[in-house]
Amino acid sequence: MRLTKYLFTFCFLFCLAGSGLTQIGTSIAETYSLQEGLSDRSVRSIIKGRDSLMWIGTANGLNKFDGYNFTVFNSDPDDSLRLLSSNIQSIHQDTRDQLLIFYENITWMFNIFDPLNYELRKVEISPLTGVKGIVRAIEVDEQGDMFVLTFNESEDSTRLYQFNGQNNFLPVFSLYQPHRVEQNYQAVLRHLSNGDFLINDSAIGLQLLDAEGNIKKYFQANDFRSPEDQSAIPYPNRINILHEDRFGQVWVAWENTPGIFDLQYDDFKFKRKKGFDQSGLYTAIWEDQPGNLLIQQSSPAGMMPEVKNVFAYTPIGQILNFSHLLDDPKIITCLFSEDFFKTIFLGTKDGFKVVRNNRFRIKTYLNQESQEVNNNIVLKGITGDDDYVYLAAESQHWYRLDLATDLLDTLTFWDATGRQLDMECGVNLVKDADGFIWGAACESRLNSKLYKYDPDQCTVEDFDIPYPIRAFTIAENGSFWLGCSPSESNGILLSFNPNTGTYNEFYLQDSYNPLQTSIPNYVFQSRDGLIWVGTGNGVYTFNPTNQHFVRYHTDADSPERRISHNSCLLIYEDEAGNIMLGTQNGLNIIDRESGQIKVLRRRDGLSNNTVTGILPDGTGNFWISTNNGISFYDPSDDTFKNFFQADGFSANAFNPFSFYRDEKGRYYFGSVNGLNVFLPKDLLLHEPKPTVLLTKIERYRSRDDSLMVMESNLHQIDQLVIEPYDTYFALHFTFPEFSRPGKNQYRMKLGNSQTWSNLYNDPIIRFHKFPAGNYTLLVEGADANGNWSAKPFVLPIKVKKPFYEKTWVLVLFILIIFSLIYWVFQSRMRQRLRMEQLRTKLASDLHDEVSGLLSGIAMQSDLVQFMVTDSRIQTRLKTIGEVSRKAMSKMSDVIWSIDSRKDQLEDLIGRMHEHADEMLLPLNIRYDIQISHKLDRSQKIPANIRQDLYFIYKEAINNIAKHSNANRVFINMRQSGNYFELSVQDNGTPVQQLAPAHAHENMGDQSGTAKSIGAAAQSIKKKGGQGLSNLKMRAERLKADLNINRKDGYAILLRMKKFM
Structure with missing residues (x-):
């Protein structure tokens, strides 16, 4: 039901106009004293040196300040840089940008200090350096020239000297001026830009003199009257x-x-x-x-x-x-x-202060200097027209700012009975197409009112709404969408007709309320007609015509519906139709064409993750208010510049609905402590920023467990050389913007990296066990607002290799290794050659001596056998001959196995043929030796392998000759993959037992030689010796597999890794 009342508006002049309103009572300052490292509370002099750092003279020494730390120089006897005194009177810079240090109660001497290389020297002001008389005044002009004024009472003369920059003073002029020097006497000297001098003598008055000492004007008391x-x-x-x-x-x-x-x-x-x-x-x-x-x-x-x-x-x-x-x-x-x-840098009797003077950059209204939050005026809505800007506070009042006069009025409303209208829980202000100002306020916890204010008639009309209004917007057709909360856990959307004052609750099909579990925070209609509702449980969007409904939230299955936080406080549509959602966890930008969502948070440069307001600047950039500062966002490169209370704003926390841009380009942001107004040009300063400065180098040398610190002559470093034993080194930087050094930002590039590594607020770059090589370090700095330096600081770095990693050491080491290998190889070759020579000599000696002896024994036994008639002696002589011949055969095998001239595979094959001929052919056993074409007959075989292979083969042939009744033997030598194989197989069947008679019968038709061989074979058989165990032993020595098959005749297979 609509209830209409016509009320009168009484406008109070709030008397907040003019300069008094637009200023903050105090500026933001950083204070430094003893606790921060300052040498004394009493600060006497402050200058900025040519090193771009601050130099502070105190009652107890000279202080260098880089924004983070103080380095102190004083008169301590243990200090390598010992000043004349610690009680400094003033500091100046000379023509070479060196520091001239003057001390309390010391007029006859001063120090010259070079701030870059820390060179210190003292200069006397005495006749030895060309100065006569008592020093009465010292002047250092804007160009850095130093002058000394003296008075000689005995001569009644005043003299002026100029310092030549070395160790002497040159006379400028001398005046005869008799006067009496009293206890409270003072002389002050000033060198003017045109070359003249002003001298005020408390005894004789003020004089104007030219460079030659001619008095141009002697001022009298009347010269100070008009x-x-x-x-x-x-x-x-x-x-x-x-x-x-x-x-x-x-x-x-x-x-x-x-x-x-x-x-x-x-x-x-x-x-x-x-x-x-x-x-x-x-x-x-x-x-x-x-x-x-x-x-x-x-x-x-x-x-x-x-x-x-x-x-x-x-x-x-x-x-x-x-x-x-x-x-x-x-x-x-x-x-x-x-x-x-x-x-501004201030010296006080209690320390050193750095004041950021923001008073004239940002105008503030309705702000309280008190830190008590309850006293602050919290703005929850801003709108306006060409003449006025209207403000809605969270409680009690609306305000109107006259843009022409800068006067702020308080708008207070009464009903017809004279009761003041309650404006608690103010939410939003919106101007409709007819120029009416609409706002909302709660009447109780259960209902609220929607107000329509007529600026021309200064009247207001109210409409009862049964639920508390949390947000509202005006649709394209002039109707209103109201986001309400019937309870603390659910919401509802109302459609309000401003012409009739009626409203309807909005439901989807089947009477479904999409906000039944969500409290609305913001309502917005995009240009395509969709209604967007930001809630504490996600963002809802629907088409009022076909009621198509979509929800964006953190747990959405589709990435095109997944946002960074469910609590949405702001919805904005840019010129391209993209939707920007201000949540409590960053800014979500929905690309309407692709559906992709980009999230920007504090780690990306945003001042705070809770976004409360967005205003375009007309060039594609945006001003974004948050719970901690305001960000200027450039979408072209996703960069931010941030501004805070320290920049002149009345507070850091800004409110939803409380942002506005007028026709003249001024921006209005309401905070928890009043209104802030600024022009972008006053915040976006495009002046070039200084380059980062290297202030200190620290190295930890592990070899002698020492820490080396370098603070002077840093400007002379063309390349930083790091020794191999510098296991740790750190580079200290500063960005010479001292108003808020703790908020200065840094980033670096190293080597060929194409991207910057963000160091955030840390001015120290640390390297630990850095690999040897040549690098180029680039460092950039920015102030607290994100204004980066015009050009980077560039430092080439060379990390030396350890001694043992240097090229010539490695080459020498390789040469030594190769020399050792060559020596070992030569030694082994010589040893092998000696071994082969020894084998050849042994083989020759055994053949010539032992074989000859055995042959002689065999021949002598045969001769003697025919000479004796005793049968027993003949039998023994026959046995001696057979044993001699057998020994000769064994000796022949041994000589062959050790002879280095028989190391080729061809020699082994030949020996195998010889033994097969000797053992098989007399028994009418034919044999066939096949050698694979993959085997190189000319290749040498290690002696041990050749020997073991031959004896295994020989044993196999002997066993066939002894135990098989075969008439054919197949011998195969081949390579199969990575293996060498030797097989010996006959075609007979094993003989279980051979009787002597049978053997004799079989050998009856053989020749004498055959008979003797057969007899030898039978004797060998009767021995039943160590054949099988020898085969296994030799196979194990060769690391070979040996298979023996006696089922069908006799067969062996030797398989070992190939050796050639």
């Missing part, structure tokens, strides 16, 4: 400020005298500077590279007066209040900055 200001000032007087800016303007402020003056060159008079509070006491002035001035206004009392205000004076004459730089205690002892609108 027709408009006739107030008198104490003069002569001590001076607080005497400064010439980059544009030639001279600034003066006197001690204990209010006001600040500038020199008018037309009449050489000083006038009070317009725009400044002339009732205040000005105590210090600093200048940055663009020519902006910071001028400090202090209270009049104390040795270290408290700073009341800090003003910036720009080159175009603007005066800006920079007092937001101050913090308790409000005392600034020194200051340095290359640009006051970026990063």
